[in-house]
Amino acid sequence: AQTVTQSQPEMSVQEAETVTLSCTYDTSENNYYLFWYKQPPSRQMILVIRQEAYKQQNATENRFSVNFQKAAKSFSLKISDSQLGDTAMYFCAFMSLTTSGTYKYIFGTGTRLKVLA
Amino acid sequence: DAGVIQSPRHEVTEMGQEVTLRCKPISGHNSLFWYRQTMMRGLELLIYFNNNVPIDDSGMPEDRFSAKMPNASFSTLKIQPSEPRDSAVYFCASTLQGSGYTFGSGTRLTVV
Numbered sequence: 001a002q003t004v005t006q007s008q009p010e011m012s013v014q015e016a017e018t019v020t021l022s023c024t025y026d027t028s029e030n031n032y033y034l035f036w037y038k039q040p041p042s043r044q045m046i047l048v049i050r051q052e053a054y055k056q057q058n059a060t061e062n063r064f065s066v067n068f069q070k071a072a073k074s075f076s077l078k079i080s081d082s083q084l085g086d087t088a089m090y091f092c093a094f095m096s097l098t099t100s101g102t103y104k105y106i107f108g109t110g111t112r113l114k115v116l117a
Numbered sequence: 118d119a120g121v122i123q124s125p126r127h128e129v130t131e132m133g134q135e136v137t138l139r140c141k142p143i144s145g146h147n148s149l150f151w152y153r154q155t156m157m158r159g160l161e162l163l164i165y166f167n168n169n170v171p172i173d174d175s176g177m178p179e180d181r182f183s184a185k186m187p188n189a190s191f192s193t194l195k196i197q198p199s200e201p202r203d204s205a206v207y208f209c210a211s212t213l214q215g216s217g218y219t220f221g222s223g224t225r226l227t228v229v
Contacts, residue, residue, distance in 0.1 A: 035221075047219070091160065107160050 002027045004094050006108035012112035013082045021068075021077040021111045023092030032067065034075045039110070040088040044045050048090070051075065082115045089113070123209050123221035130228055135197040138224050142211030145147055146219070151184055151194050152208040154223075160208075165191065199228045 003026045013019035025034070036048040051059045051068050058066050063083075067076045079086055092108040122141040127218050142149045150165040157208040164174040166186045174184070181200070196203055204227050210220040 107162075110160070 002029075002094055002096065002106050004092055004106045004108040006090075006092050006111050008111045008113070009109075010112045012114045012116055013079075015082055015084060017082055018080045019082055019113065021079070021088060021090050021092075021113065023075045023077070023108055025073050025075065025092075025094050026097065027073070027094065029096050032094060034066075035093040035095065036064070036066070036075075036077045037091040037107075038086075038088045038092065040085075049077065065106060079113075084115050084117060087113060087115045095097075121209055121211050121219050121221035123207075123224050124129045125224060126222065128224060128226045130199055130226070133198045134229055135195065136203075136226060136228075138194040138207050138226070139176075140192045140194070140209030140221060142192070142209070143219055144190065147149045147189075147210045148209035149192050150187060150208075150210045151192070152210065152214075152220075153224075154208060155205045158188055163207075165195070165205050190197075196226075199226075201228045204228050 005024045007022055011019060011021065034051045038046045038048045048071050049059050049061045049064050049066055051066055053070060058068050063080045065078045067078065075092060077090065089110045091110045093100045094106045121143055124139045128136060140149065148165060148167050151163040152160055153163055154160045161176055163176045164184045165172055169186045169189055181198060182196055184192065184194045192209065194207060206223045206225050208220050208223045212219065
């Protein structure tokens with residue numbers, strides 16, 4: 001069974017510095033997608049970044065980038081030049097196609113990030 | 118597009134009452150999900166629909182919970198009868214297979 005593990009329940013970072021959130025997953029599949037979602041205090045869930053497993057190049061979205069290590073089953077999120085608005089809960093998520101042709105989604109438990117002024 | 122629309126934003130109800138949560142997914146999305154978030158258990162998938170058909174309802178906690186998707190633009194999650202332990206934030210999300218989720222703003226349910 002697939003699992004997603006976020007081993008850092010809470011983290012903090014000084015404004016303007018860089019922080020890396022870790023995520024590991026377990027799967028026997030070769031084709032899947034990985035996501036990072038952000039949940040600010042407003043409770044809205046926001047897609048931050050997405051990575052297709054078949055792509056070797058790491059995804060980047062402005063200040064957000066990932067370090068995707070497929071062999072190690074690791075998918076960390078790096079936030080550069082942290083801003084106060086980055087304070088949120090961050091969820092790592094895994095998506096794959098099941099044998100029945102539907103999609104399976106698994107979320108990590110989340111990492112609470114606080115950006116300090 | 119207005120995004121995934123959930124209603125109500127907040128619901129306070131007495132134990133034993135029926136509660137209905139509503140969701141309007143993004144037009145064109147073919148999968149819809151209901152999640153529940155609590156501090157104790159984190160984010161849990163309750164049920165999801167693919168092309169309006171329930172695919173996996175193994176996360177539905179018990180028979181008091183039911184969900185329907187009568188058409189591609191509307192889904193409900195019903196709790197009858199409600200209990201205090203059902204208090205949580207309920208998220209609806211939709212997606213087009215292969216893309217990321219778009220979540221609604223959530224419904225904060227409080228059962229007293």
